[in-house]
Amino acid sequence: MSYLSIEFALAFLAFFALYWLCRKRTDWQNGLLLLGSYAFYAKLDWRFALILAVYTLLLTLISSWMLDSVRPKRWLRMGLLMAVGNLAVFKYFDFFRESAQAALHALGIAAILPAVDFLMPVGISFYTFQSVSYLVSLYRGELRFARARELGLFLAFFPTLLAGPICRATGLLEQLRSGERRHILQLDRALGLIVLALAKKLWLAGWLASAWVDPVFSAPETYHALEVWAAFYAYAFQIYLDFSGYTDLVTALALLLGIQLPRNFDAPYLAHNLRDFWRRWHMSLSSWIRDYIYIPLGGNRLGFARAQLNLLLAMVLSGLWHGASLKYLAWGGMHGLGVVGLNLGDKLLGKEAVSRRLTWLARLLTFHYVCLAWVFFRAASLEDAWSFLEAMTGTDQELTLNAPGFLALSAAAFAALPYLGAACERGIAQLGRLPWWGKPSLLAGCALLIIVVSPPGIPGFIYYQF
Incomplete structure (x- = not known):
C-alpha cells in the first residue's frame, strides 16, 4: 500500500479518527x-x-x-x-x-x-x-x-x-512512551507539508522521471549530448524532490498523530562545499554515520591523516548502506574523496578559502560534483554510468527533446533555490488565516489539481529500495 494511494488515504483517515477518540x-x-x-x-x-x-x-x-x-x-x-x-x-x-x-x-x-x-x-x-x-x-x-x-x-x-x-x-x-496526553502538532504545517509533498513527488519528480531521467538513462547513446546533460540535472532535482517529498509527507502524518520527527533536509543544493552538503542532505543518516561510524573509528582524535581515512571509510560504508553494488561504493567513494580533498585544501589554503571569497562559485562547483556522483547512484551499473558520461561529451544523434528549454529552466530553478524555502514558509503561514472548515477544502482542491497535472499512476519512492 503506497502512501500516495487512495486506499492509504482512506485507511489513514479512519485510523486518525479512531486514534483521537482514544x-x-x-x-x-x-x-x-x-x-x-x-x-x-x-x-x-x-x-x-x-x-x-x-x-x-x-x-x-x-x-x-x-x-x-x-x-x-x-x-x-x-x-x-x-x-x-x-x-x-x-x-x-x-x-x-x-x-x-x-x-x-x-x-x-x-x-x-x-x-x-x-x-x-x-x-x-x-x-x-x-x-x-x-x-x-x-x-x-x-x-x-x-x-x-x-x-x-x-x-x-x-x-x-x-x-x-x-x-x-x-x-x-x-x-x-511518554505518558503525556498528545495533541495534533502544528496543523497548518502538517497540511501544508502534505500539499508540498504531493507537488514534489506526484507532479515534479514524476514529470522529471518520465520525461527526462528514465528514457535518457536507459539509453544515453541514443540522445543528443544536450539531452543527456538535461537528464544529468534532471536526476539531481528528481531525487531531491522525491526523497524530500517523502519526508514532508511522513513528517505531516506524524504531526497529525502528535509526534515530532527529526528534520531530514535543509536546502542541500545551497551547500557551498561537500561538508555543508552532508549537513543538509539526509541529515538523519549523515549524523548517524558521524556518531556511530566516524567517531567510533577515532574521528579526528588520532591526527589529520587518520581522520581522513576515517572519513573515507565512513562515506564508502554510506554508499554500501544504499545497496550491495559497486556503483554505490563508487558514489560513496566519490563523496569520501571529495571531502578528503576539501580538508586537504583547507589545510593548504585556509579553511573554506574558496567559499568565503566566491560563495556562488563554491555552490555551483559543489552542485555539479554532487550531480556527477548522482550519475553512478542512478545508473544500473558502473558500465552504464560510464556510458552516460561518455554520451555527455557528444553523440551523433539529432536533438528531439527541448533540452535547451529544460536547461534554461534548470538554471532558473537553481537561481531561485535561496528563495523557495521562505516562499513555502509564507504559504504555510497563510493557512493559519483560513477558517478551520476552509483548510480541508483547500487541501482537497490542491491535491486534485496536482493529480490532474501529474503523470498517470502511483509512483514508488526511490528510497523504498534502501
Whole structure:
C-alpha cells in the first residue's frame, strides 16, 4: 500500500479518527499505532512483519541481558552483531557471495558457493540503524529499558518504517512512551507539508522521471549530448524532490498523530562545499554515520591523516548502506574523496578559502560534483554510468527533446533555490488565516489539481529500495 494511494488515504483517515477518540489514553493510542503499523507492514508482505517481530523480540532479550550483566559491553557487541548480521544476510548475502566467488576463481579455485534467495524486507536498513541507536543509548545510560511493545512501536512506527527519517531512541522512543496526553502538532504545517509533498513527488519528480531521467538513462547513446546533460540535472532535482517529498509527507502524518520527527533536509543544493552538503542532505543518516561510524573509528582524535581515512571509510560504508553494488561504493567513494580533498585544501589554503571569497562559485562547483556522483547512484551499473558520461561529451544523434528549454529552466530553478524555502514558509503561514472548515477544502482542491497535472499512476519512492 503506497502512501500516495487512495486506499492509504482512506485507511489513514479512519485510523486518525479512531486514534483521537482514544486521546485520553496514551497507552491505547500506542496500542493502535503498534497494530496499525504491523498491519500496514504486513499488507506489503506478511513475512516482512514476521521478520521484524522476531528481530524485535531478540533485541529486547539482548538489551535486557545487557542491563543485568556484570559485563554489559559483551552483550552490546552481541546486539550490534545481531543487528548488522541480520542486515547483512538479507541485503548483502548475494553481493558478498558473488565477490567471494570471483576471488576464488581468480585464485584458480573451482569452488561454487551456494546461492540463497533471501527476501529483503522493505525498510530493513532504517529500522536496523534505529535499533543500533537504542542499544548504544541504553548502554550509555541515556534512556531506560524498553519493553517489547515499546521497542516494537519504535521500530515499526509506520510513518518512518519504510524510508526513515532514521530516528534516535532518545527522540522518537521517548516521545512514544511518554505518558503525556498528545495533541495534533502544528496543523497548518502538517497540511501544508502534505500539499508540498504531493507537488514534489506526484507532479515534479514524476514529470522529471518520465520525461527526462528514465528514457535518457536507459539509453544515453541514443540522445543528443544536450539531452543527456538535461537528464544529468534532471536526476539531481528528481531525487531531491522525491526523497524530500517523502519526508514532508511522513513528517505531516506524524504531526497529525502528535509526534515530532527529526528534520531530514535543509536546502542541500545551497551547500557551498561537500561538508555543508552532508549537513543538509539526509541529515538523519549523515549524523548517524558521524556518531556511530566516524567517531567510533577515532574521528579526528588520532591526527589529520587518520581522520581522513576515517572519513573515507565512513562515506564508502554510506554508499554500501544504499545497496550491495559497486556503483554505490563508487558514489560513496566519490563523496569520501571529495571531502578528503576539501580538508586537504583547507589545510593548504585556509579553511573554506574558496567559499568565503566566491560563495556562488563554491555552490555551483559543489552542485555539479554532487550531480556527477548522482550519475553512478542512478545508473544500473558502473558500465552504464560510464556510458552516460561518455554520451555527455557528444553523440551523433539529432536533438528531439527541448533540452535547451529544460536547461534554461534548470538554471532558473537553481537561481531561485535561496528563495523557495521562505516562499513555502509564507504559504504555510497563510493557512493559519483560513477558517478551520476552509483548510480541508483547500487541501482537497490542491491535491486534485496536482493529480490532474501529474503523470498517470502511483509512483514508488526511490528510497523504498534502501
